[in-house]
Amino acid sequence: MSLPLRLLHSFARLLFTGLARPQGTSGTYSPFPKIRRSTRRRCFPLIGLALMLSIGGFMGMGRPAQAQRPDFCHVPTNEIQLKQQLLVAGVQGDANSMEQYEELVDRHAEFLEDCRQDNWPQNQAIWVRLYPCDARPEVMNQLFDMMVNKGYNQVYVEVFGAGQVLLPQSDNPTVWPSVLRSPGYENHDLLAQAIETGRERGMKVYAWMFSMNFGHSYLQRSGSSQILARNGQGQSSLDYSRQISINGGEVNHEEVFIDPYNPQARTDYQALLDSVLQRNPDGMLFDYIRYPRGSGPDSVAERVDDLWIYGPSAQQAFLQRAQNNSGQDIIVRFLQRGYLTNQDVVDVASLYPGESQPLWQSLEPAAGYGDATTEQRRAYLQQNLWRLAIAHAFQGVVDFLNTAAAPVQRQGIPAGAVFFPEGNQFVGQTGIDSRLQPWDRFPTSMEWHPMSYGVCGGTGCIVDQVMRVVERAANPGQVKPVLAGSWGERTNNRPALESQMLAIRQAAPQIRTVSHFAFSWQEPEYDRQRQFCQL
Known part of the structure; x- marks a missing residue:
C-alpha cells in the first residue's frame, strides 16, 4: 500500500472508531494542539515545502495566481489530498505535519477570502447538521476542511432541529435535549467548537434554527x-x-x-x-x-x-x-x-x-x-x-x-x-x-x-422562484437564494449546482449570496458515517 493510501486508511480508522482518550478527561480532550490562525503570508518551513513539492506541489509560494483559481473557488485536488494527509499525520502525533496542516489551513483561508471577493457570488454558503462524533477535533476539522475545499465561506449550522439543541448538557437551560449526550462529554460545546473551527478557516458561521416546528x-x-x-x-x-x-x-x-x-x-x-x-x-x-x-x-x-x-x-x-x-x-x-x-x-x-x-x-x-x-x-x-x-x-x-x-x-x-x-x-x-x-x-x-427548490428538468422554474422574491424585495441584495442539488451532476431532476448558479447570476447579478442545501446531499456516505459512528 502506498504512503498516501496508508495515511487515508489510518485516517478513516481514526475518524470513525475513535482515539483512545485518557481516563478522567473531559469530552473536550484534543489529541493535538488547537489550530491557530497564523500571520498572513507567513512562509512555510523548508521541511513543509519539500513535502508539498514531493506529493504534487502547491500553487506557488505566495498567494495563488488569479488565473489559476478554479471556478467557484474550489480548492485544487492535489491541495485537498495534501491537507488531509497532513491532518492524518498530525493526529498520529507528527508535530511537523501538524504545523504544516495549520499553515495550509491558513493559506486556504486567505485564498478563499481573496477568491470570493473577486468572484460571484461573494458569499457561497452551505447548510450542515452536526452529530455527536463531530465533538472529536479531527472530525470537526475535516468536516470544515471539506466545506472550504468547495469554496464555501459561510456555513449555516443547525443548532435547533428535530427537537434537539446544539448546547452542552451542562449548560442547556432549554426544554429540549442536547444533541451530544454521551458520557464524558457533558461539558462539550459543539456549537462553540463549530464557530471556532469555521472562523479559523475564514468562514462565517451562522446558527440555523427551526422556529414554529418544535419537534x-x-x-x-x-x-x-x-x-x-x-x-x-x-x-x-x-x-x-x-x-x-x-x-x-x-x-x-x-x-x-x-x-x-x-x-x-x-x-x-x-x-x-x-x-x-x-x-x-x-x-x-x-x-x-x-x-x-x-x-x-x-x-x-x-x-x-x-x-x-x-x-x-x-x-x-x-x-x-x-x-x-x-x-x-x-x-x-x-x-x-x-x-x-x-x-x-x-x-x-x-x-x-x-x-x-x-x-x-x-x-x-x-x-x-x-x-x-x-x-x-x-x-x-x-x-x-x-x-x-x-x-x-x-x-x-x-x-x-x-x-x-x-x-x-x-x-x-x-x-x-x-x-x-x-x-x-x-x-x-x-x-x-x-x-x-x-x-x-x-x-x-x-x-x-x-428555498428555491423547483423541479422542472431545467433552471427556468428555479430562476422564476428567485425572481418572484427579488421583485418583491425592498433590497434585492438581501435576497439570498437557497439551492438544492450537487456539484457536477443532476440530482432528482435538478440541474447541477453550477448550472443553477450561472442561471441565477444571469437573471439577478445583484444577488451577493447563494447557499446550498445541504452538505449531507453532497457527501451522503461521509454524512452517514458521522451520524452513526460511536464516541
Missing part, C-alpha cells in the same frame, strides 16, 4: 397539548401529521408545530435564543416560520377550519380583534361553524341593537349596510371574516419571527428568514397555500433566504 421531544413538556397549533377540525398539528401518514401521504415525522400566539411557546423559544446568542454566532437564520402543509387537496386552505388558529391562545387573540360586541359574537359563530347563516346575522343584530354593524380590526363601517338584505349582510360579513382569519394566521407567523429576531438584531448580528417562495400564494378565488407563510410581510431589515 417531537417538546411533547414531553407538561401542557404541550395546549401549546400545539390546532385547526378547526379538532386536530393538533401532531394529529394532523399522523392522519396524513395513515392516508399514505408524505409526512416529516420531525414536524410538531406550535401555536405562535402561545406565550409559553415564546418563552421556551426565547430561552433557547438567549443560549445560542451567548456563543456569538456570525448570524442567525430562522426556518419553519410557517404552519404545516397539507397533502394533496389539503395543501390549499379554503375554509376557516383549515387554518391553524384554533389553539386557545390563537382563538383568544382572534376574538380580541373585534371592535364591538356584535363583532366578537359573529367571530365566535364563524369559528364554531366555519360559516355564517342568515339567522346568525339576525340574532346578532337583535342582541346588540345599539351597534350599527359588527366591526373588527381593518373593517370600516360599510355605507348602506343597514339597507342591505340579510343575505347580502351575511355574504359581506363572511367574506370579510375569511380575510380576517387569513390575516390573523399570517400575523401569528410574523409576530413570532419579529419577537425571535429582535434580540439578534439588538446584538448587531444579521437575522434571516428561510421560506418557500410559494408559501404565501393565493389559489383560485378564495384558497391559499396551507403553509400560510407571508414572507412578503417579513421585515425588510432581515436577510431573505428563499
